[in-house]
Amino acid sequence: MRLDGFGLFVDDMPTMIRFYRDVLGFEIKEDENTKNVYLVKDGTLFLLYRRTDFEKMTSRKYEYIKGYNGHFEIALDVDTFQDVDTEYHKAIAKGARPILEPTTEPWGQRTCYIADPEGNLIEIGSFGQKTE
Secondary structure: OOOOEEEEEEOOHHHHHHHHHHHOOOOOOOOOOOOEEEEEEOOEEEEEEEHHHHHHHHOOOOOOOOOOEEEEEEEEEOOOHHHHHHHHHHHHHOOOEEEEEEEEOOOOOEEEEEEOOOOEEEEEEEOOOOOO
16 A cells, blocks of 8 residues: 545635635645545645535544644645745735744754644644755
């Protein structure tokens, strides 16, 4: 077996499509009222799947975390330390929720966290050299 990709179960497909397309720059071509979205971002399959459709398909009811989702994160890599700061501020200005402002960690990574509209955590980080 090999890892093919990952997906998010979502409540509000139009809002989540707009966030990942307009805020983070994912190339999503589907209409905002679609049932699911398949795309490849940097060689990784990324899926948005409507929760109610998944429940119908599996004939089961699931419980989902409300608020911030502390079970996983989506990690995005940028080239430089300055890019971390730039992308964080751009995402916040476009509506992402701030979680952790850009900081340089003891292990040498510059990192920050934002959340999407449904509370999924997204890390933006770099091990690149800080540029002045």
